[in-house]
Amino acid sequence: MQDEVTVKCEKQHTLKLSLSEFEEALEWDRCPKCGSKILEVEPDTFEVECVNCTWSEENDWQTISACLDQGCPRCGPELECDSPLHIIGSFYHKVAQYDACTNRIAATSLQRTSRADYWEVVIHFCEHKEFLSILKSGKIHACRTGLFGVPAVCFTETPLLLCEEIRRTHGDFGIAFQKSEIIRSGGNPAVYLQDSLIEAQKQMGGFCDDIKPFINILRIPSTAPKWSRKKKVDFLHEREWRVGDHVDPNTTKPLGLVFPEGKKFSGPYGSNLIEYAYKYDEIVER
Ligand SMILES: [Zn+2]
Ligand SMILES: [Zn+2]
Ligand SMILES: [Zn+2]
Incomplete structure (x- = not known):
C-alpha cells in the first residue's frame, strides 16, 4: 500500500500525510492543521490489522476510524496505550508487527x-x-x-x-x-x-x-x-x-x-x- 494519504478538511486544507500521520489524525478525528472536521480522504479504502490475532478489516476511512477507536473485536480494547490495531502499511503497523514477532x-x-x-x-x-x-x-x-x-x-x-x-x-x-x-x-x-x-x-x-x-x-x-x-x-x-x-x-x-x-x-x-x-x-x- 502506498504510504501517502490526501486529507481535505472543512476549512479547505489539503494535506498529504503518511499512513502513520493519517492514523494519528483519525485517532483525534480532526484535521492535524486546524482541528476542524475531516471531509474527504484519498484513497477511499484502508485496511487495519491486529498484530496480536491477525484480525483485519478493509473499509472506507470512517469505518476504519471507528475500528481504530474501538480496538480489536477479538482481543478487546487495549488498556495500555500501545494498541495492536494499525493501518496496514503504516510505520506503526510495522513497529507493532516487529514487536509481536521478534524473538527476544x-x-x-x-x-x-x-x-x-x-x-x-x-x-x-x-x-x-x-x-x-x-x-x-x-x-x-x-x-x-x-x-x-x-x-x-x-x-x-x-x-x-x-x-x-x-x-x-x-x-x-x-x-x-x-x-x-x-x-x-x-x-x-x-x-x-x-x-x-x-x-x-x-x-x-x-x-x-x-x-x-x-x-x-x-x-x-x-x-x-x-x-x-x-x-x-x-x-x-x-x-x-x-x-x-x-x-x-x-x-x-x-x-x-x-x-x-x-x-x-x-x-x-x-x-x-x-x-x-x-x-x-x-x-x-x-
Ligand atoms: Zn484544516
Ligand atoms: Zn486482535
Ligand atoms: Zn568501528
Missing part, C-alpha cells in the same frame, strides 16, 4: 552462573547511522586501530547490563555475536602489552602481520619510556575483542541486535532500519 533473548540468560561480569557474547556498539549501514550493506566495516593502526572490527565482551559507559563512547546500537562465532572467524581478545614487552618482541624481529590487529600498548606513567608523548595508555576497561577484517553478518552469524531502551525505531533512520532488523533476534536488558 534476555541478556541474563547468556551470563555465566553467579558471574554477572562474564558471558559468552561480544557486542559491536556503534551510532545509529553506522548501525543502519551495517544492516543495509551486510558488512561491519573495519577501522584502523591498535598499536599498528591496521584495520579491525572491535567488540566488547562486557555483559550488556554493564555496558552503559561503553555505549556512551561508542554508540547505543549493537550487534551481538557468540564468542565461538567470532573465534571461528579469526577473532580474538585484544592483547595489551607494556612497552618493555613490545620492545622485547621487536628484538626478536617484531610481530607477524596476523597478530598486528590485536596488539595494543599498555602504559602507565611509571612505565612510560622517556621518549613517549602519551604517558598513560590504558584501554583495559573496554574489554575488547577484535576481528582483523570486515565482518559480514551473512557468514559470521549475529546472535542478535541491541537497541537503546525505548528508542528502537525512533529518529531519522527508524523506518529504514525496521526493514532490516526483522531478520534478527533482539537481545534485551533483563
Whole structure:
C-alpha cells in the first residue's frame, strides 16, 4: 500500500500525510492543521490489522476510524496505550508487527552462573547511522586501530547490563555475536602489552602481520619510556575483542541486535532500519 494519504478538511486544507500521520489524525478525528472536521480522504479504502490475532478489516476511512477507536473485536480494547490495531502499511503497523514477532533473548540468560561480569557474547556498539549501514550493506566495516593502526572490527565482551559507559563512547546500537562465532572467524581478545614487552618482541624481529590487529600498548606513567608523548595508555576497561577484517553478518552469524531502551525505531533512520532488523533476534536488558 502506498504510504501517502490526501486529507481535505472543512476549512479547505489539503494535506498529504503518511499512513502513520493519517492514523494519528483519525485517532483525534480532526484535521492535524486546524482541528476542524475531516471531509474527504484519498484513497477511499484502508485496511487495519491486529498484530496480536491477525484480525483485519478493509473499509472506507470512517469505518476504519471507528475500528481504530474501538480496538480489536477479538482481543478487546487495549488498556495500555500501545494498541495492536494499525493501518496496514503504516510505520506503526510495522513497529507493532516487529514487536509481536521478534524473538527476544534476555541478556541474563547468556551470563555465566553467579558471574554477572562474564558471558559468552561480544557486542559491536556503534551510532545509529553506522548501525543502519551495517544492516543495509551486510558488512561491519573495519577501522584502523591498535598499536599498528591496521584495520579491525572491535567488540566488547562486557555483559550488556554493564555496558552503559561503553555505549556512551561508542554508540547505543549493537550487534551481538557468540564468542565461538567470532573465534571461528579469526577473532580474538585484544592483547595489551607494556612497552618493555613490545620492545622485547621487536628484538626478536617484531610481530607477524596476523597478530598486528590485536596488539595494543599498555602504559602507565611509571612505565612510560622517556621518549613517549602519551604517558598513560590504558584501554583495559573496554574489554575488547577484535576481528582483523570486515565482518559480514551473512557468514559470521549475529546472535542478535541491541537497541537503546525505548528508542528502537525512533529518529531519522527508524523506518529504514525496521526493514532490516526483522531478520534478527533482539537481545534485551533483563
Ligand atoms: Zn484544516
Ligand atoms: Zn486482535
Ligand atoms: Zn568501528
